[in-house]
Structure formats: C-alpha cells, structure tokens
Amino acid sequence: MDDLTEMLKGTLEGCVLEIIAGEETYGYAITRRLNELGFTDVVEGTVYTILLRLERNRLVQVTKRPSEVGPPRKFYALNDAGREELARFWAKWQYLSSRIDKLKEGGR
C-alpha cells in the first residue's frame, strides 16, 4: 500500500487507545499489533510518541513491570478520561467516514 502517513494523522492515536482498551499492554507489543492489523509501516518511534502524549494528557494509567526477555515494560491501561476520549474518537470516525462515503457515492 502507498504511503498512508498523512491519512493516519488523527486516527492512529485512536487506534492505540482502542488496542489499550482491549487489554493492558506496552509500546513494543502495540507496534506489533498495529503491524498485524495492516498498519504495516507504523514504527516504534511513532507509537512511543503517541504513548507519551496519552500519558501527558492523563488518558492512561502506567505501570512498569519487569520482563523476562528484556528491559522492563511500561504497561498502559485506560482510565475514565481515556475511555471518554476513545468514545469521542469513534464518534468522530463514524462522522467522518459517513461523510466521505456519501461524497464517494455522488454526494447529493
């Protein structure tokens, strides 16, 4: 697939929120999950900047835990504000995608 980077702006953060909502997890694993889901070109650096932003905006709760296969992991879980933000994200996504699909259909 062509370069999606511009189109990902504004949606990638929501995707990360959704992944965290599904289970408490950490940056490296989130990157892998995104790649699995078809966001093949998303790299670690990008995910970490999003995670730091989520933390700064107090949408997640962070827990550091040791790992048996490498350095300690920072596990992320949504808090109430994070769940609200996720709901807002899906509302926006639904709104946008419905408008775009309408435009595609000939938009009358």
Add this chain to the structure above:
Amino acid sequence: MDDLTEMLKGTLEGCVLEIIAGEETYGYAITRRLNELGFTDVVEGTVYTILLRLERNRLVQVTKRPSEVGPPRKFYALNDAGREELARFWAKWQYLSSRIDKLKEGGR
C-alpha cells in the same frame, strides 16, 4: 461535531479532488460544497492552500473566467494525473477504513 482537523489531514485533498472530478468548479464554491457535505468547519484558506498544491503538483487544469457577481473565478478540472491521484486516494481510503473498522470490531 468535535474538532476534526487532525483527522482530515490527508483526506481533505482527496475530497477536493472528488468534487472537482464531479464538475469543473472553483475555490469558493468548493468550500461551500464541503460545508454542505458536513465538513462544516473547513474554511476558504484551507481550500485555497489545497488548490494551490494541486496546481503545483500538476493534477489540475486551471481556467480563469469572469463572473457576473464578483471577481473572476479560477475553475479547476482534473487532468489524467489528477484522476490517477484520485484513484490512489480512494484505494488508500478503502484500505484505511477497512483496517479501522476491523480494529473496531475487535480486530482478530
């Protein structure tokens, strides 16, 4: 609706291309059309920057025509490169929206 600006990045240009593909039209009218279609907060300045970019990237053919109700209008029409770019846009949109919808459904 909440602020969509970040989510619009990468998609707005495609929307403008689609509108131009539908009929030869000009900036001011395109802005109105977008507003009608639900992109209520898109302002003229944004559309003009997109149109200048399309022109710079040689995706459109531009024709200036006088108007009876104001200053002359710059009409935009897609050329072959523009139609190709539009097709690429829809392919990317389809790809992205299918991945996101999959993620929303629980993403297995």
Add this chain to the structure above:
DNA sequence: TCCTGGTACCTCGTAGTACCGAGTACTGCT
C-alpha cells in the same frame, strides 16, 4: 457618493502529528 455585504482569491504564520535516526539498556544464547 460612500458604505455595506456578498463574492472570490491569496499569503503568512502557527500548531499538531507521524516519521526518521540515533542512542541507551536489559536479557539470553553462542
């Protein structure tokens, strides 16, 4: 005549986001 409002275009600066590259550090295996 002047002024307002609608039409139509352009430009500059700003903020936000994804990405790249490089660096640090821990573990287990050879």
Add this chain to the structure above:
DNA sequence: AGCAGTACTCGGTACTACGAGGTACCAGGA
C-alpha cells in the same frame, strides 16, 4: 565477550489544516 531480540527515549524534519489578515470586484441602499 559479542550478538540478536526486546524495550524505551529523544531531537529534528516534513507535511497539513487552520486562523487572521489583506486585496479586489460588484450590487444596492443611505
């Protein structure tokens, strides 16, 4: 000891949408 895989951080860059302001053309009313 060296290496590969895991895991996080940071600084800089490119691109995009937007806000604010400006220019200009036309019609109608005070």
